[in-house]
Amino acid sequence: MQITFFGTSGGVPTRRRNVAGIAVRLPQRGEWWLMDCGEATQHQILRSDLSFSQLTRIFITHLHGDHIYGLPGLLATGRLAGNAPRTHIYAPVGIEEYLRACWQLTNAGDDFPVEIHIVKEGTIYEDEEFIVTCRAVEHRVEAYAYAIAERDRPGRFLVEEAEALGVPFGALYGKLKRGEIVTLEDGRRIDGRTLTAAPEQGRRIAYSGDTTYCRAMVELAHDADVLIHEATFSARDAELARRSSHSTATMAARVAVEAEVKSLLLTHFSPRYARGTSIEPEDLLREAQEVFPATAMARDMLRIEIPRRRDVEENVKGDVENSEVINP
Numbered sequence: 001m002q003i004t005f006f007g008t009s010g011g012v013p014t015r016r017r018n019v020a021g022i023a024v025r026l027p028q029r030g031e032w033w034l035m036d037c038g039e040a041t042q043h044q045i046l047r048s049d050l051s052f053s054q055l056t057r058i059f060i061t062h063l064h065g066d067h068i069y070g071l072p073g074l075l076a077t078g079r080l081a082g083n084a085p086r087t088h089i090y091a092p093v094g095i096e097e098y099l100r101a102c103w104q105l106t107n108a109g110d111d112f113p114v115e116i117h118i119v120k121e122g123t124i125y126e127d128e129e130f131i132v133t134c135r136a137v138e139h140r141v142e143a144y145a146y147a148i149a150e151r152d153r154p155g156r157f158l159v160e161e162a163e164a165l166g167v168p169f170g171a172l173y174g175k176l177k178r179g180e181i182v183t184l185e186d187g188r189r190i191d192g193r194t195l196t197a198a199p200e201q202g203r204r205i206a207y208s209g210d211t212t213y214c215r216a217m218v219e220l221a222h223d224a225d226v227l228i229h230e231a232t233f234s235a236r237d238a239e240l241a242r243r244s245s246h247s248t249a250t251m252a253a254r255v256a257v258e259a260e261v262k263s264l265l266l267t268h269f270s271p272r273y274a275r276g277t278s279i280e281p282e283d284l285l286r287e288a289q290e291v292f293p294a295t296a297m298a299r300d301m302l303r304i305e306i307p308r309r310r311d312v313e314e315n316v317k318g319d320v321e322n323s324e325v326i327n328p
Helices: 041-047 071-081 095-105 159-164 171-177 215-220 235-244 249-259 281-291 316-321
Strands: 002-007 021-025 032-035 055-059 087-091 114-118 122-126 130-136 144-150 181-183 189-191 204-207 226-230 264-267 295-297 302-305
Touching: 002 041, 021 041, 041 071, 071 087, 071 095, 087 095, 087 122, 095 114, 130 215, 144 215, 159 171, 171 181, 215 249, 226 249, 235 249, 249 264, 249 281, 264 281, 281 295
Parallel strands: 032 055, 055 087, 087 114, 204 226, 226 264, 264 295
Antiparallel strands: 002 021, 002 302, 021 032, 122 130, 130 144, 144 204, 181 189
């Protein structure tokens, strides 16, 4: 699985950071999903190697402008291209009225190839490979956080052990792979379950959108490989975070600790924190790392790979430091 950050600023864009938008590319499926769609997201997509024609699902956390202002333009571009697939949009109540008003007032028509799903807590999408769930989180408006979970894969068939037992290659292998019991010519009975490795645990991503600290976010993110969490404010501005129902970097780290995630990526930083000010962006990173060391700071056009758990035991901090930044 691959994550690309299109925007990491909170509220308004800056010269260095666009507003919310994150792509999740799915392995071996030729498609990708979008989490939130702030202003100018489609410009960021054009800077990446992702194709509009492979975008199939968009998940909106809430209806604040820095998370949805880019959606009408993105959909219009896909429609004009003429080859866009049917796009499924998952969002809170109000998204359909918003899009319909945009299309009508700009005389864009209403025949967009989209299907809108109003989200509620629980499983909102699943197929043979992935499950997407959401939980209501604490913000000034109705807001949800999402988790994308890859289903576990069956354990690998232990060919070497089957050969050592003298199992002849052929039809018996298929039965053993299915966990059946087979009888060899010499009368030995072999249980296929003993020749299968443990199931391979699927990867899991949790994305907060906008929220202050809440138990729902902890529960949704449990055991995630990567938690992407807003860190709008520094701990020194905790009162601002509480009044606006946002999180500090320390709150995000607290969620990571309590959810027992493998790694934390901070995003959605207030533009008030800039180089040369009394609080710089790196200060937020240090605050979080004091609570949860496996924390990194996202930046626009950062692209990271999430390896399978069998392939790596290290946290994502090292991956971010060695990851690719697209067209910086």
